[in-house]
Amino acid sequence: MKRGHDPMKAGEGSGGAAASAGFGPVRGPEGIDGRAGCDPDFRAFPSKAPGARSPGPRGTMASGGRRGLFAGIALAAFVAACAPENPSGGESAPTTDAAPEFDPSLPPHSPARFGFGSAASEERIARWDIDVKPDGEGLPPGNGSVAEGAAIYERSCMQCHGPTGTEGPNDRLVATGSWDEWPPGRAIGAFWPWATTIFDYTRRAMPQLEPGTLTDDETYAVVAYILHLNGLLPADAVLDAPALAAIEMPARDRFVPDNRTGGSEIRE
Ligand code: HEC
Numbered sequence: 216m217k218r219g220h221d222p223m224k225a226g227e228g229s230g231g232a233a234a235s236a237g238f239g240p241v242r243g244p245e246g247i248d249g250r251a252g253c254d255p256d257f258r259a260f261p262s263k264a265p266g267a268r269s270p271g272p273r274g275t276m277a278s279g280g281r282r283g284l285f286a287g288i289a290l291a292a293f294v295a296a297c298a299p300e301n302p303s304g305g306e307s308a309p310t311t312d313a314a315p316e317f318d319p320s321l322p323p324h325s326p327a328r329f330g331f332g333s334a335a336s337e338e339r340i341a342r343w344d345i346d347v348k349p350d351g352e353g354l355p356p357g358n359g360s361v362a363e364g365a366a367i368y369e370r371s372c373m374q375c376h377g378p379t380g381t382e383g384p385n386d387r388l389v390a391t392g393s394w395d396e397w398p399p400g401r402a403i404g405a406f407w408p409w410a411t412t413i414f415d416y417t418r419r420a421m422p423q424l425e426p427g428t429l430t431d432d433e434t435y436a437v438v439a440y441i442l443h444l445n446g447l448l449p450a451d452a453v454l455d456a457p458a459l460a461a462i463e464m465p466a467r468d469r470f471v472p473d474n475r476t477g478g479s480e481i482r483e
Pocket of ligand 1: 367368371372373374375376385386387388401402403413416417421422423424429437438
């Protein structure tokens with residue numbers, strides 16, 4: 216064992232019991248199997264030295280037969296993986312310094328085109344082209360109410376954003392105080408300059424583990440509910456594209472448009 220890897224010891228780890236019983240890929244020093252592990256000194260299944268302690272619960276007499284079988288399979292794989300690449304065997308061809316010439320032409324029976332991929336259709340591009348601009352450009356048709364949003368929030372958002380949007384464990388969605396309070400003030404109500412961004416972000420990124428699953432109507436509804444939690448919409452409100460774009464966020468004037476023209480100066 217030159218490499219300090221002792222497969223007998225592997226039996227002590229959680230995956231090791233399986234490995235020493237012959238299940239699963241054997242992780243050598245360079246990773247799982249593969250030619251990289253073709254070290255003639257590296258033996259996946261060392262023959263048991265007389266009197267050696269059995270490596271784990273599976274290394275019992277009862278499983279000895281299976282163990283031998285698996286070891287045999289593994290050994291065959293090892294031998295195959297480590298066979299010389301030159302099938303005729305024997306001495307490998309003398310090497311020269313010159314790299315072999317690469318011939319980029321295809322064999323004569325190759326088709327003119329392989330037909331991989333296809334042109335992106337308008338419909339497929341449209342599925343990615345979903346950005347909503349601050350002024351509301353790009354908002355889809357549809358609508359949703361605060362009440363519908365409350366149900367969606369409870370089902371799909373609350374577990375990460377808390378019962379009232381402030382408890383976490385993930386980001387606060389509600390801030391009704393001052394933006395100067397850090398961190399509670401740096402959430403939607405006191406921080407985001409555009410309400411349209413809540414739609415854009417929620418539709419592309421939330422719920423975090425299954426983004427893209429909300430319909431446009433559901434997105435309007437849950438955005439309406441978040442705005443309601445932030446004190447920016449009444450409980451009976453219904454939100455659609457014009458209504459969302461018309462909302463003036465408290466932090467609107469806290470930001471300047473990033474209209475840099477390639478340099479670092481910002482035009483006021
Ligand atoms: C599995 C947990 C999880 C769920 C469920 C979830 N979110 Fe989130 N949400 C996050 C995390 C994490 C972030 C922060 C992501 C980041 O910063 O990259 C986040 C960020 C946000 C933000 C941006 C907050 C900010 O100020 O930066 C909004 C808005 C949001 N989520 C809305 C929602 C809505 C609406 C739902 C339900 C439809 C939802 N989330 C469901 C985990 C979740």
